[in-house]
Amino acid sequence: MNKPFIIGIAGGSGSGKTFFLKCFLEHFKADEVCLVSQDDYYIPVADNMTPLENKLYNFDLPHTIDKAHFMADIDKLMHGESFTKKEYTFGNPNATPKMLEIKPAPIVIVEGLFILHFKEIADVLDMKIFIDVEEDIALQRRLKRDLLERGYSHDDVMYKWENHVVPAYKEFLLPYKNECHKIIINNTQVADDIIAITDTISEELREKLEM
Numbered sequence: 001m002n003k004p005f006i007i008g009i010a011g012g013s014g015s016g017k018t019f020f021l022k023c024f025l026e027h028f029k030a031d032e033v034c035l036v037s038q039d040d041y042y043i044p045v046a047d048n049m050t051p052l053e054n055k056l057y058n059f060d061l062p063h064t065i066d067k068a069h070f071m072a073d074i075d076k077l078m079h080g081e082s083f084t085k086k087e088y089t090f091g092n093p094n095a096t097p098k099m100l101e102i103k104p105a106p107i108v109i110v111e112g113l114f115i116l117h118f119k120e121i122a123d124v125l126d127m128k129i130f131i132d133v134e135e136d137i138a139l140q141r142r143l144k145r146d147l148l149e150r151g152y153s154h155d156d157v158m159y160k161w162e163n164h165v166v167p168a169y170k171e172f173l174l175p176y177k178n179e180c181h182k183i184i185i186n187n188t189q190v191a192d193d194i195i196a197i198t199d200t201i202s203e204e205l206r207e208k209l210e211m
Contacts, residue, residue, distance in 0.1 A: 008121070012173055040100065043065070045064075055156045065114060067118055142165070
């Protein structure tokens with residue numbers, strides 16, 4: 001198997017990475033693309049925390065990620081090997097983690113907050129995509145997600161946003177913005193805008209893979 005084409009998709013919390021990925025993946029068959037998410041490589045500490053400990057613990061720092069495991073799994077895909085990984089559920093007692101089977105494919109997507117900051121990962125990316133969004137829009141999306149999906153209180157979300165999320169974004173992601181091949185502005189809730197962008201990028205990729 002030839003080396004896959006590796007795409008890095010980075011964006012801060014609330015940037016709309018999940019929706020972008022959903023639209024993007026619809027352009028490909030299951031055996032043409034695979035996805036590796038940084039979120040599944042958090043070092044599992046949340047399960048044993050009290051609500052206050054969870055509120056104060058800063059998950060938005062690079063050392064909270066098992067970088068060695070993350071890179072090792074990307075390396076497996078680069079060499080045509082599959083792997084299994086337990087889904088990370090952010091300590092949510094109402095969520096049952098799935099076992100993810102990741103199989104190699106011609107296109108590998110790596111997504112997450114720190115993928116450009118982790119030099120070992122950034123160096124293997126053939127295309128870097130930055131999802132950008134205005135801060136107030138990102139906060140509203142974060143509130144909606146964390147209140148509904150992760151069971152956090154409004155106060156907890158705001159504490160993390162002001163003390164963890166925004167400082168980490170400015171230190172560990174924003175400095176790499178201008179190094180990216182594509183910067184996508186995602187301030188709207190209009191699906192057609194993102195779908196049109198993913199149409200263009202997927203066409204470019206097919207041309208590259210057919211060369």
